Amino acid sequence: EAQVTQNPRYLITVTGKKLTVTCSQNMNHEYMSWYRQDPGLGLRQIYYSMNVEVTDKGDVPEGYKVSRKEKRNFPLILESPSPNQTSLYFCASSWGQGKGITDTQYFGPGTRLTVL
């Protein structure tokens, strides 16, 4: 089954404790990205990657890191989480950057993170 998986799905942590949210896709997609979703603000892109070893900042990259060592995996790293990073996080993948009308973004199920 074609899918994007994220782990963990729920996480409660404390300020400053490093954490990693994993993302994996089995569709051989080149493009992957991370979003956060907050009430009233919609989905905002954190980082994206157009291919292996190529990553770039989105709209809200501060406090986050990513890596793309393999095509299928795109982990999100919070080196020192803070309460303002409490949010719902989605990983997504697609063939391209949404340029074509067929470039559907496939989203993972989401990770609900609470930083105390």
Place this chain on the structure above:
Amino acid sequence: RKEVEQDPGPFNVPEGATVAFNCTYSNSASQSFFWYRQDCRKEPKLLMSVYSSGNEDGRFTAQLNRASQYISLLIRDSKLSDSATYLCVVNSLTGGGNKLTFGTGTQLKVEL
């Protein structure tokens, strides 16, 4: 001004009603447009792409007006299962390449 703006709703409509959502975008260089559906606490899923000439998929019709920079979604014969948040998504060409911008969503509640 937000890049993509939607009326947040909620739109409460009876089953069988026709309901329309609008979305405006600010970047005239926007290239492609989509409607996504998001159920409560779930991931967004593509509902339909929006073509320049307008397009229909069953009870759903999407329209694009480039001159006025707005997109619309019409749902006919609403079902209870249509209750969800509908996200307007715009792809624009920026200095850094293509960029997808999501609206904050319009919430629809279909009632008996």
